[in-house]
Amino acid sequence: MIDPFIIAGPCAVESEEQLFQVAKAVREAGGQFLRGGAFKPRTSPRSFQGLGERGLEILANAAKTFNLKIVTEVIDTRDVELVAKHADILQIGSRNMQNFSLLKEVGKSRKTVLLKRGLAATVKEWLSAAEYIKSEGNNRIILCERGIRTFCDHTRNTLDLSVVPYLKIHSDLPIIVDPSHATGDRALVIPLARAALAVGCDGLMLEVHPQPDQALCDGPQSLTIEQFKSFMLEITNYKGGRKVNVSSI
Amino acid sequence: MIDPFIIAGPCAVESEEQLFQVAKAVREAGGQFLRGGAFKPRTSPRSFQGLGERGLEILANAAKTFNLKIVTEVIDTRDVELVAKHADILQIGSRNMQNFSLLKEVGKSRKTVLLKRGLAATVKEWLSAAEYIKSEGNNRIILCERGIRTFCDHTRNTLDLSVVPYLKIHSDLPIIVDPSHATGDRALVIPLARAALAVGCDGLMLEVHPQPDQALCDGPQSLTIEQFKSFMLEITNYKGGRKVNVSSI
Amino acid sequence: MIDPFIIAGPCAVESEEQLFQVAKAVREAGGQFLRGGAFKPRTSPRSFQGLGERGLEILANAAKTFNLKIVTEVIDTRDVELVAKHADILQIGSRNMQNFSLLKEVGKSRKTVLLKRGLAATVKEWLSAAEYIKSEGNNRIILCERGIRTFCDHTRNTLDLSVVPYLKIHSDLPIIVDPSHATGDRALVIPLARAALAVGCDGLMLEVHPQPDQALCDGPQSLTIEQFKSFMLEITNYKGGRKVNVSSI
Amino acid sequence: MIDPFIIAGPCAVESEEQLFQVAKAVREAGGQFLRGGAFKPRTSPRSFQGLGERGLEILANAAKTFNLKIVTEVIDTRDVELVAKHADILQIGSRNMQNFSLLKEVGKSRKTVLLKRGLAATVKEWLSAAEYIKSEGNNRIILCERGIRTFCDHTRNTLDLSVVPYLKIHSDLPIIVDPSHATGDRALVIPLARAALAVGCDGLMLEVHPQPDQALCDGPQSLTIEQFKSFMLEITNYKGGRKVNVSSI
Numbered sequence: 003m004i005d006p007f008i009i010a011g012p013c014a015v016e017s018e019e020q021l022f023q024v025a026k027a028v029r030e031a032g033g034q035f036l037r038g039g040a041f042k043p044r045t046s047p048r049s050f051q052g053l054g055e056r057g058l059e060i061l062a063n064a065a066k067t068f069n070l071k072i073v074t075e076v077i078d079t080r081d082v083e084l085v086a087k088h089a090d091i092l093q094i095g096s097r098n099m100q101n102f103s104l105l106k107e108v109g110k111s112r113k114t115v116l117l118k119r120g121l122a123a124t125v126k127e128w129l130s131a132a133e134y135i136k137s138e139g140n141n142r143i144i145l146c147e148r149g150i151r152t153f154c155d156h157t158r159n160t161l162d163l164s165v166v167p168y169l170k171i172h173s174d175l176p177i178i179v180d181p182s183h184a185t186g187d188r189a190l191v192i193p194l195a196r197a198a199l200a201v202g203c204d205g206l207m208l209e210v211h212p213q214p215d216q217a218l219c220d221g222p223q224s225l226t227i228e229q230f231k232s233f234m235l236e237i238t239n240y241k242g243g244r245k246v247n248v249s250s251i
Numbered sequence: 252m253i254d255p256f257i258i259a260g261p262c263a264v265e266s267e268e269q270l271f272q273v274a275k276a277v278r279e280a281g282g283q284f285l286r287g288g289a290f291k292p293r294t295s296p297r298s299f300q301g302l303g304e305r306g307l308e309i310l311a312n313a314a315k316t317f318n319l320k321i322v323t324e325v326i327d328t329r330d331v332e333l334v335a336k337h338a339d340i341l342q343i344g345s346r347n348m349q350n351f352s353l354l355k356e357v358g359k360s361r362k363t364v365l366l367k368r369g370l371a372a373t374v375k376e377w378l379s380a381a382e383y384i385k386s387e388g389n390n391r392i393i394l395c396e397r398g399i400r401t402f403c404d405h406t407r408n409t410l411d412l413s414v415v416p417y418l419k420i421h422s423d424l425p426i427i428v429d430p431s432h433a434t435g436d437r438a439l440v441i442p443l444a445r446a447a448l449a450v451g452c453d454g455l456m457l458e459v460h461p462q463p464d465q466a467l468c469d470g471p472q473s474l475t476i477e478q479f480k481s482f483m484l485e486i487t488n489y490k491g492g493r494k495v496n497v498s499s500i
Numbered sequence: 501m502i503d504p505f506i507i508a509g510p511c512a513v514e515s516e517e518q519l520f521q522v523a524k525a526v527r528e529a530g531g532q533f534l535r536g537g538a539f540k541p542r543t544s545p546r547s548f549q550g551l552g553e554r555g556l557e558i559l560a561n562a563a564k565t566f567n568l569k570i571v572t573e574v575i576d577t578r579d580v581e582l583v584a585k586h587a588d589i590l591q592i593g594s595r596n597m598q599n600f601s602l603l604k605e606v607g608k609s610r611k612t613v614l615l616k617r618g619l620a621a622t623v624k625e626w627l628s629a630a631e632y633i634k635s636e637g638n639n640r641i642i643l644c645e646r647g648i649r650t651f652c653d654h655t656r657n658t659l660d661l662s663v664v665p666y667l668k669i670h671s672d673l674p675i676i677v678d679p680s681h682a683t684g685d686r687a688l689v690i691p692l693a694r695a696a697l698a699v700g701c702d703g704l705m706l707e708v709h710p711q712p713d714q715a716l717c718d719g720p721q722s723l724t725i726e727q728f729k730s731f732m733l734e735i736t737n738y739k740g741g742r743k744v745n746v747s748s749i
Numbered sequence: 750m751i752d753p754f755i756i757a758g759p760c761a762v763e764s765e766e767q768l769f770q771v772a773k774a775v776r777e778a779g780g781q782f783l784r785g786g787a788f789k790p791r792t793s794p795r796s797f798q799g800l801g802e803r804g805l806e807i808l809a810n811a812a813k814t815f816n817l818k819i820v821t822e823v824i825d826t827r828d829v830e831l832v833a834k835h836a837d838i839l840q841i842g843s844r845n846m847q848n849f850s851l852l853k854e855v856g857k858s859r860k861t862v863l864l865k866r867g868l869a870a871t872v873k874e875w876l877s878a879a880e881y882i883k884s885e886g887n888n889r890i891i892l893c894e895r896g897i898r899t900f901c902d903h904t905r906n907t908l909d910l911s912v913v914p915y916l917k918i919h920s921d922l923p924i925i926v927d928p929s930h931a932t933g934d935r936a937l938v939i940p941l942a943r944a945a946l947a948v949g950c951d952g953l954m955l956e957v958h959p960q961p962d963q964a965l966c967d968g969p970q971s972l973t974i975e976q977f978k979s980f981m982l983e984i985t986n987y988k989g990g991r992k993v994n995v996s997s998i
Contacts, residue, residue, distance in 0.1 A: 043351050046379045047386040078352035079328060097349035102292050103327035104350075122371030122400040125903045130295045137296040150907070151371040151651045152899045156872045157911045160897070164904045164932055167940035185911055193914035193948045200947035201940045374654045399658070400900045401650045405623045406662045409648070413655045413683055416691035434662055442665035442699045449698030450691045541849050544877045545884040576850035577826060598844035599851075600790055601825035620869035620898040628793045635794040649869040 006237065007178060007205025007246045009073050009091075009116075010230060011037035013220040014050065015057035018064075023212040025064035027227040031234035034248045035091065036061065036070040037207060041077045042219060043097050050218045058088040071251060073116060073207075079107040086111045090251050096120050096148055096183075099131050109138025114251050116144045116207075118180070121151040125165055129173060144246060145169065145177045146207060149184030158186025158223070161194055166201045176245040182209035182223045191225055192233050199237060204245045208233075255486065256427060256454025256495045258322050258340075258365075259479060260286035262469040263299065264306035267313075272461040274313035276476045280483035283497045284340065285310065285319040286456060290326045291468060292346050299467045307337040320500060322365060322456075328356040335360045339500050345369050345397055345432075348380050358387025363500050365393045365456075367429070370400040374414055378422060393495060394418065394426045395456060398433030407435025407472070410443055415450045425494040431458035431472045440474055441482050448486065453494045457482075504735065505676060505703025505746060507571050507589075507614075508728060509535035511718040512548065513555035516562075521710040523562035525725040529732035532746045533589065534559065534568040535705060539575050540717060541595050548716045556586040569749060571614060571705075577605040584609045588749050594618050594646055594681075597629050607636025612749050614642045614705075616678070619649040623663055627671060640749075643667065643675045644705060647682030656684025656721070659692055664699045674743040676703035680721045686712065689723055690731050697735060702743045706731075753984065754925060754952025754993045756820050756838075757977060758784035760967035761797065762804035765811075770959040772811035774974040778981035781995045782838065783808065783817040784954060788824050789966060790844050797965045805835040818998060820863060820954075826854040833858045837998050843867050843895055843930075846878050856885025861998050863891045863954075865927070868898040872912055876920060891993060892916065892924045893954060896931030905933025905970070908941055913948045923993045929956035929970045938972055939980050946984065951993050955980075 010028045015021050015038040025036050040057025042050065053060070058074065065072045071090035076082050077098060085092060091114045098104050099120035108115045115135050119128050132143050147166065149159025161184035169177045179198035181191045195206055211217045211224035225233070259277045264270050264287040274285050289306025291299065302309070307323065314321045320339035325331050326347060334341060340363045347353050348369035357364045364384050368377050381392050396415065398408025410433035418426045428447035430440045444455050460466045460473035474482070508526045513519050513536040523534050538555025540548065551558070556572065563570045569588035574580055575596060583590060589612045596602050597618035606613045613633055617626050630641050645664065647657025659682035667675045677696035679689045693704050709715045709722035723731070757775045762768050762785040772783050787804025789797065800807070805821065812819045818837035823829055824845060832839060838861045845851050846867035855862045862882050866875050879890050894913065896906025908931035916924045926945035928938045942953050958964045958971035972980070 043349065045349070045376055047351075047383045077350075080352075097351075100292065100294070100346035101326075101350050101353075102296075102346075103329075120371075122369075122900060124901060127294055134296045150899060150901070152897060152907065152909075153649045153651055153869060154871060154897070154909065154911075156915050160899065160907060160909050161911055162899075162901065162907050163910060163944050164901075164908055164937055164941060167937045168903050168934075171936060187915075189918060190911055190914045194911060197910050197944035197948035201944035371651060373652060399650060399652070401648060401658065401660075402620060402898045402900055403622060403648070403660065403662075405666050409650065409658060409660050410662055411650075411652065411658050412661060412695050413652075413659055413688055413692060416688045417654050417685075420687060436666075438669060439662055439665045443662060446661050446695035446699035450695035541847065543847070543874055545849075545881045575848075578850075595847035595849075598790065598792070599824075599848050600794075600844075601827075602848075618869075620867075625792055632794045 006199060007035070007248060008033040008234070009035035009037045009178070009205065009207040010210045012211045012217065012224065013209055014039040014042050014052055014218055015060050016218050018060050020212060021060050021064045022067065024210050024227070025068040025070060027210065027230060029068040029070060031231045032238070033234065034071060035073050036065050036068070037073045039075050039219070041075060041081060041085070043075070043077050043095055055084065058085065062088045076104070076108065079103050082107045082111055086113050089113065091116050091144070094118060099123055099128065102134050105131060105134035106138050109135040109140040111140065114142040114144060115140065116146050118146045118148050119150070119165070121159065125168060132175060143175050145175050146180055147177065148180040157184065157190065159184050161185065163197060163201045166198070166203045170202060176204040178205035178207055179203045180207040182207070182220070186223045188214065188223055188225060188229070191223065192229065195233065255448060256284070256497060257282040257483070258284035258286050258427070258454065258456040259459045261460045261466065261473065262458055263288040263291050263301055263467055264309050265467050267309050269461060270309050270313045271316065273459050273476070274317040274319060276459065276480060278317040278319060280480045281487070282483065283320060284322050285314050285317070286322045288324050288468070290324060290330060290334070292324070292326050292344055304333065307334065311337045325353070325357065328352050331356045331360055335362050338362065340365050340393070343367060348372055348377065351383050354380060354383035355387050358384040358389040361389065363391040363393060364389065365395050367395045367397050368399070368414070370408065374417060381424060392424050394424050395429055396426065397429040406433065406439065408433050410434065412446060412450045415447070415452045419451060425453040427454035427456055428452045429456040431456070431469070435472045437463065437472055437474060437478070440472065441478065444482065504697060505533070506531040506732070507533035507535045507676070507703065507705040508708045510709045510715065510722065511707055512537040512540050512550055512716055513558050514716050516558050518710060519558050519562045520565065522708050522725065523566040523568060525708065525729060527566040527568060529729045530736070531732065532569060533571050534563050534566070535571045537573050537717070539573060539579060539583070541573070541575050541593055553582065556583065560586045574602070574606065577601050580605045580609055584611050587611065589614050589642070592616060597621055597626065600632050603629060603632035604636050607633040607638045610638065612640040612642060613638065614644055616644045616646050617648070617663070619657065623666060630673060641673050643673050644678055645675065646678040655682065655688065657682050659683065661695060661699045664696070664701045668700060674702040676705055677701045678705040680705070680707035680718070684721045686721055686723060686727070689721065690727065693731065753946060754782070754995060755780040755981070756782035756784045756925070756952065756954040757957045759958045759964065759971065760956055761786040761789050761965055762800055762807050763965050765807050767959060768807050768811045769814065771957050771974070772815040772817060774957065774978060776815040776817060778978045779985070780981065781818060782820050783812050783815070784820045786822050786966070788822060788828060788832070790822070790824050790842055802831065805832065809835045823851070823855065826850050829854045829858055833860050836860065838863050838891070841865060846870055846875065849881050852878060852881035853885050856882040856887045859887065861889040861891060862887065863893050865893045865895050866897070866912070868906065872915060879922060890922050892922050893927055894924065895927040904931065904937065906931050908932065910944060910948045913945070913950045917949060923951040925952035925954055926950045927954040929954070929967070933970045935961065935970055935972060935976070938970065939976065942980065
C-alpha cells in the first residue's frame with residue numbers, strides 16, 4: 003500500500019487510448035487519483051483548449067475501468083455542475099485562485115476542491131481564497147503548491163516548499179505538491195517530488211504521459227510511464243503524515 | 252479641453268451621496284469617465300463586496316446627471332449582460348486577466364473592454380489575454396497597467412511604465428495607466444500620473460474619494476477631490492497622443 | 501541652459517577616439533558629466549573587463565578637452581584612491597550596493613558618490629547602504645535608480661520610478677534615474693527618461709555611443725549621438741527641482 | 750558516521766563561551782565543520798559587525814579543541830590572507846556573489862571557497878561568478894543555495910531547491926543548502942533540511958545557537974543545540990551522494 007496521496011495523469015485528456023494507458027499505469031503503480039484536463043486554461047486562444055465534455059466522459063470511463071478517482075479542473079462557473087457530475091475532486095487552477103465567483107460556485111458543490119496556489123499569491127491570499135470556498139459551506143479543501151513566478155529562468159516557476167511546514171503550523175488544510183508545473187522539466191520532477199515528501203506534504207500531483215514528446219500540452223514536464231512506475235516503487239515504504247482520507251472523497 | 256482620456260472615481264460605489272460628489276468633481280474637472288466598483292473582487296470574503304446591482308444603478312444615475320460615461324468591473328460571466336446594460340466600458344480586473352471564460356464573455360458583448368494587467372503577467376500573456384476577447388469578435392480593447400508584484404515593500408505594487416512605449420511599438424491597442432492601485436499611496440499617485448503621461452500613455456485611471464479616510468476600500472490610495480481637481484488643471488495643456496476616441500465609446 | 505543634471509557617455513571607455521566623439525556631443529548638447537567605465541564588473545570573466553587605468557586617463561583627457569566632469573565606477577577598495585584621482589563622482593554599481601567594505605572606502609574619500617540601487621534592494625536597504633558611506637564622514641551621495649529584477653522579460657530590468665517621489669518624502673538625498681540599464685532597449689530609453697523627469701528626478705544617466713552596434717558592452721541600450729542630442733534639445737526648457745548643485749561637485 | 754557534509758554554528762561569533770558550547774555540540778553530533786561570522790556584512794552600519802580578528806581566533810581555538818574545520822565569511826579583499834590563515838573554507842556571502850574583486854582574490858588563495866547564491870542571481874550568473882574564482886586557478890568551489898528574493902512574506906527568502914538537481918545535471922560543482930537564511934524561521938529549518946537532503950544536495954549549512962533568543966544576529970532562524978542534535982541523530986542513516994571529500998579540505 004502506498005501511503006501518500008498520489009494524483010497522476012496527463013496535462014490534458016487527448017484521447018481514450020492515451021488516457022487508458024495512463025490510467026492503467028496509475029492503478030498498477032498504486033496511485034489513487036487520475037488527473038487530466040478536459041477544460042484547459044491556455045495562455046493563447048489558439049492553443050489546444052481541451053476536449054470539454056467528451057474529455058470528462060473519457061475520464062469517467064477510464065476511472066471506472068481502473069477503479070480510480072478523478073481530479074479535473076473547472077474554469078467556468080457554468081460548468082461546475084457538469085464537471086462535478088464526473089469528478090471526485092474539482093481543481094481550481096492557479097490562474098483562477100482569485101476568481102471569487104468560481105470559488106463560491108465550487109463552495110456550493112459538495113465535492114472536495116483542490117485549490118492551486120496563484121502564481122503571485124502570498125500564503126495569506128491563498129488561505130483567503132480558501133475562505134471563499136468555506137464561506138459557501140464547503141470545508142473539503144486540499145491546497146496544492148505548484149510554483150510561484152520569480153526572476154528564475156532555469157525552471158518554469160519556483161517551487162516554494164517552505165509553504166508545506168508553514169501551513170502545517172498555520173492551517174488545518176491538507177497540502178499537496180505539484181512538481182511538474184513548478185519545474186516544467188521532467189529531469190527535475192522526481193528529485194523535487196522526493197523533497198516534497200521529505201518536507202511533509204500530504205500528497206503529490208504528477209504529470210504522466212505515454213509519449214511526452216507528442217503531448218498536446220506540457221510535454222516537457224511529463225514523466226514517462228516508466229519513470230512514474232519506478233518512482234512509485236521507490237516511495238512504497240514512505241511513511242508520511244498524510245492528512246487526507248482517500249476513501250472519504 | 253482635456254486631451255488625455257481620464258477615468259476617475261472611487262474604488263467602490265458606497266452610496267449615492269458619495270458617488271454624486273465624485274461625479275460632480277470629475278465633470279467639473281474635465282474627466283470623461285466615472286469609475287466605481289459595484290462588484291468588488293476582495294481578497295477576503297469578509298471584506299466589503301460591493302453594492303452589486305444597486306451600485307450599478309447609482310453609477311447610471313450619477314453618470315446621467317453629470318454627463319459622464321461609466322467604467323465598472325465585471326467579475327462573473329453571468330453578470331456580463333447586467334453590467335453591460337449600465338456600463339460604457341467593462342473592466343476586467345488584474346485577478347481575472349486569465350479568467351478565460353470571462354474574457355470570452357466580454358468578447359461577445361459589443362462594449363469596450365478595459366483589460367488590466369495581471370499582477371504577475373508578462374506582456375506576452377497580457378496580449379494573449381486580449382486575444383481571447385478578440386477571438387469572440389470584440390476588438391474594442393484598452394489595456395491598463397496597474398503595477399506588478401515584486402519584492403518591493405515601499406509601494407503596494409511596482410508600476411511598470413516601460414510597457415507603455417513597448418506596447419506603442421508592439422501592439423495597436425491603447426494603453427492607460429492606473430497609478431492608484433500601483434502605489435497604494437496617495438502621496439505617490441500624482442507624480443506617477445505625470446510620469447505616465449510623459450511616457451506616452453493614452454489615459455489615466457485615478458481613484459478619487461470625497462473622504463478617503465472613511466473609504467470602505469483602498470482609502471490610502473485615493474486622491475481627495477481637491478487633489479484631483481488641482482491635477483486636472485495642471486494637465487489641461489498636456490498634448491499626449493491619445494489613441495482612444497472617447498466619443499466613439 | 502539645461503537644468504537637470506545630465507550624465508552621459510558610453511558603457512565602457514573603449515578608445516580615445518570613441519570617448520572624444522561622445523564627450524564632444526555631451527558638451528555640445530549641454531550635459532555636465534561624462535560617464536564611461538574603466539573597470540567593468542561583467543557577469544562573466546571572459547567578457548571585456550575595461551581598460552583599467554588607461555581608461556581613466558582617456559576619461560581625464562576627454563573631460564579636460566571638453567570641460568566636463570567625470571563619473572566612473574570603482575569596483576575594488578584598492579582602486580578607490582586611483583579612481584578618485586581622476587573622477588569627480590565615484591560610482592558604486594548595483595552589484596556592489598552591499599559591498600560594505602567598498603562603501604566605507606568611498607566614504608573615506610571626499611568625492612561625491614553615485615550609489616546605484618541593487619537589483620533586489622528594498623528602499624530601506626538602499627538607504628542603509630548610503631548610511632555606510634555617511635558613517636565614514638562623506639555625505640555627498642546621489643542615489644540612482646536603474647531598474648530592479650522582476651519576472652518581466654520584455655525589458656532587462658523593471659524601472660521603479662515610484663522611488664523618486666518616495667525618496668523626496670523619506671530622504672534628503674538627490675535621486676537620479678538611469679533608463680538605459682533599466683530597459684536594455686534603446687527604443688524605450690527616451691520615453692522613460694521623459695517619465696523620470698516628469699516624476700521629479702534630479703537628473704538622468706544616459707548611455708550614448710557613436711556606433712552602438714559595435715559597442716563592446718551594452719550596445720542595444722545605448723542611444724546614438726543623434727538621439728541624445730535631439731533629446732537634450734527637447735528638455736532644454738524643462739524646469740525640474742534639481743537638488744544637485746553641479747558646480748559644487 | 751554522518752555521510753552528508755554538515756556545517757553548523759552561530760550566525761556570528763559572539764564570545765568564546767558561546768562558540769565553544771556550539772562547537773562541542775557540532776562535534777558530538779557528528780558535524781565536520783564549524784561556522785561563525787567574524788566579519789559580518791550587515792544591512793545597517795549600526796548593527797553588530799562581528800568581532801573581526803578576535804572572532805577568527807576564537808573560531809580557531811574552538812575548532813582545534815573539538816577537532817572541527819572552519820567555515821567563515823570574508824567580505825574584503827584585504828582580509829583574504831588573514832581569514833585564510835584560520836579558515837578551512839572561505840565563504841563568499843550572497844551580497845558579494847558578484848563582487849568580482851573578492852572572487853578573484855579568493856581564487857588566488859588555495860582554500861576551498863563556499864559561494865553563496867546572490868539574492869537575485871540566476872543560475873547562469875552564479876556559475877559565472879564561480880568562473881571568476883576558477884579564472885585565478887582555484888577549482889575548489891562549493892555552491893550554496895540560501896534562498897532568493899521573491900514577493901513572499903511568510904519566509905525571509907524563498908528556498909529554490911530546484912537548483913540542486915539542475916546543477917547535478919549542468920555543473921560539476923558540489924551544492925549544499927542553507928535552510929536557515931532561506932526561511933528566517935526556526936520552525937521551518939528542519940523540514941527544509943530534510944527536503945534538501947531528499948532532493949540530493951551534498952551537504953547542509955545550519956545555524957545553531959545555545960540561546961537563540963539572545964543572539965546578536967539572526968536569532969529567530971537559529972536552531973537550539975537540542976534541535977540540532979536531534980536532527981543529526983535523525984539523519985545518521987541518510988545515504989546521500991555527497992560529492993565533497995571532507996578529508997581533502
